[in-house]
Amino acid sequence: xxxxxxxxxxxxxxxxxxxxxxxxxxxxxxxxxxxxxxxxxxxxxxxxxxxxxxxxxxxxxxxxxxxxxxxxxxxxxxxxxxxxxxxxxxxxxxxxxxxxxxxxxxxxxxxxxxxxxxxxxxxxxxxxxxxxxxxxxxxxxxxxxxxxxxxxxxxxxxxxxxxxxxxxxxxxxxxxxxxxxxxxxxxxxxxxxxxxxxxxxxxxxxxxxxxxxxxxxxxxxxxxxxxxxxxxxxxxxxxxxxxxxxxxxxxxxxxxxxxxxxxxxxxxxxxxxxxxxxxxxxxxxxxxxxxxxxxxxxxxxxxxxxxxxxxxxxxxxxxxxxxxxxxxxx
Amino acid sequence: xxxxxxxxxxxxxxxxxxxxxxxxxxxxxxxxxxxxxxxxxxxxxxxxxxxxxxxxxxxxxxxxxxxxxxxxxxxxxxxxxxxxxxxxxxxxxxxxxxxxxxxxxxxxxxxxxxxxxxxxxxxxxxxxxxxxxxxxxxxxxxxxxxxxxxxxxxxxxxxxxxxxxxxxxxxxxxxxxxxxxxxxxxxxxxxxxxxxxxxxxxxxxxxxxxxxxxxxxxxxxxxxxxxxxxxxxxxxxxxxxxxxxxxxxxxxxxxxxxxxxxxxxxxxxxxxxxxxxxxxxxxxxxxxxxxx
Numbered sequence: 121x122x123x124x125x126x127x128x129x130x131x132x133x134x135x136x137x138x139x140x141x142x143x144x145x146x147x148x149x150x151x152x153x154x155x156x157x158x159x160x161x162x163x164x165x166x167x168x169x170x171x172x173x174x175x176x177x178x179x180x181x182x183x184x185x186x187x188x189x190x191x192x193x194x195x196x197x198x199x200x201x202x203x204x205x206x207x208x209x210x211x212x213x214x215x216x217x218x219x220x221x222x223x224x225x226x227x228x229x230x231x232x233x234x235x236x237x238x239x240x241x242x243x244x245x246x247x248x249x250x251x252x253x254x255x256x257x258x259x260x261x262x263x264x265x266x267x268x269x270x271x272x273x274x275x276x277x278x279x280x281x282x283x284x285x286x287x288x289x290x291x292x293x294x295x296x297x298x299x300x301x302x303x304x305x306x307x308x309x310x311x312x313x314x315x316x317x318x319x320x321x322x323x324x325x326x327x328x329x330x331x332x333x334x335x336x337x338x339x340x341x342x343x344x345x346x347x348x349x350x351x352x353x354x355x356x357x358x359x360x361x362x363x364x365x366x367x368x369x370x371x372x373x374x375x376x377x378x379x380x381x382x383x384x385x386x387x388x389x390x391x392x393x394x395x396x397x398x399x400x401x402x403x404x405x406x407x408x409x410x411x412x413x414x415x416x417x418x419x420x421x422x423x424x425x426x427x428x429x430x431x432x433x434x435x436x437x438x439x440x441x442x443x444x445x446x447x448x449x450x
Numbered sequence: 451x452x453x454x455x456x457x458x459x460x461x462x463x464x465x466x467x468x469x470x471x472x473x474x475x476x477x478x479x480x481x482x483x484x485x486x487x488x489x490x491x492x493x494x495x496x497x498x499x500x501x502x503x504x505x506x507x508x509x510x511x512x513x514x515x516x517x518x519x520x521x522x523x524x525x526x527x528x529x530x531x532x533x534x535x536x537x538x539x540x541x542x543x544x545x546x547x548x549x550x551x552x553x554x555x556x557x558x559x560x561x562x563x564x565x566x567x568x569x570x571x572x573x574x575x576x577x578x579x580x581x582x583x584x585x586x587x588x589x590x591x592x593x594x595x596x597x598x599x600x601x602x603x604x605x606x607x608x609x610x611x612x613x614x615x616x617x618x619x620x621x622x623x624x625x626x627x628x629x630x631x632x633x634x635x636x637x638x639x640x641x642x643x644x645x646x647x648x649x650x651x652x653x654x655x656x657x658x659x660x661x662x663x664x665x666x667x668x669x670x671x672x673x674x675x676x677x678x679x680x681x682x683x684x685x686x687x688x689x690x691x692x693x694x695x696x697x698x699x700x701x702x703x704x705x706x707x708x709x710x711x712x713x714x715x716x717x718x719x720x721x722x723x724x725x726x727x728x729x730x731x732x733x734x735x736x737x738x739x740x741x742x
Binding site: 171174175176200203204206207208210211212215216217218219220221229230233234266268279282283285286 | 627628629631632634635636637638639642646647650651653734735736737
């Protein structure tokens, strides 16, 4: 049984002419200990999906299942168990910590409130342990610091330590490394990977950067989102080596390569338009059709393509191209 | 017991050190302490001079009369020392009440939203549009305002709307912040979110508004006394001003000390309170501390 499962989840914002469908009929399941990467452009509904998974936002339609149970139907105690089991790490390290609290207060308050430790001394000891787990050493030096005295990467580590206070089984990492310097991204990612291996934490890793997704979820799965819908998913290896949906192909061809030789041989997928359609006025049929190089008139702009399984693994929402492999590197 | 006492002394010491980072603010804080000492302890040492001395009318400041004498030859310094108590009590009661109403209901409106928000905001708008001083004049004529607590409560009950709107909009913005969402995900509870996550981030603003509410209350009550609508017995900076006014003090060169001293006392009190907020800002906003 999947740890978290989304069944036909949709979320709209606003009313009337202002109505925006942020997430449209999204379904996926994540097993315990697995890593799922949600990839897509900004504004495609990744973060909204993450918040729905974390129970911070209610879906307009559809169900979120935790351990097989619908979270909207849980009683108080079960909901609390779900609430503690699922934590979120935000994108902006400058907004995710309360500027008026010291690291000690940030870490010990959840510990004391949920009786994870006995007394102040226990909380102090556990806080030091947690700071060491997220590589903030020497931990004692960080306890009395305010967020504004820490760097972006250090703040992000404090956010992770704070999430770990309630011993979560599942962490939604919403662009968790996007806003820190490139030089410390890798060590942050490695720290998150270690949590996954040592504590068997399941991850929903949300990012706009396919290179990061490749690095973090090589053993896991990738779901590609476009304008609120999942257009392709599958094991990371398959999606990266053999992308089928034209949008996934375009994304992968746009990832810059460090090797100039490889960069020269890499094929650029030419889109018909570089503009993302407005969420207020989505194109009919497949929402990618105005930009898609393989656009078939009368078909792509008429019917909404459904996700269909492919033998190589995963699902693709493009009946036209789902069985066609292309070489991105010649 | 001992360790609790020691801890309290230590935290007071740490707070004072933080406050001293801003020299101007700390000077204001010292001035406020001095004025409190003068008005609440001073009267035991400097009794109110009530004896009319016809031969000493309108004396300039001297060793005997530090601030000169009034139209009846009474010592002005003793009146200043004895006349601050009512002013400060009314200011504190009014400031505290209006800040309490504004913070409680402003945060509630911003945090709860929906119907609760709509009701609170419409009441606020109604109170906000009432012209304050004319209403106070009418109220003062209808109700006998000889109890200073009542006066403070009435001033406080009218002074909260603009602060409430500001607190509400801050709460609206703060509740969207990621750290509040993280607190929700950590199941820290609504009370924690309001009083530990949201209100501390508004404290700087609340403290300044509290100081401004106090200064507003001081002006309002002095105005009421000046109009003769609040029958204050005894001495009071407002009463002194009112008497000086009635005695035509502004027409006589000699009486300048009589009318200026209560004005100076009010100005110094206002200035001390307002500058003290600079130091208090440091206590509530760690980002402003340069020395830490």
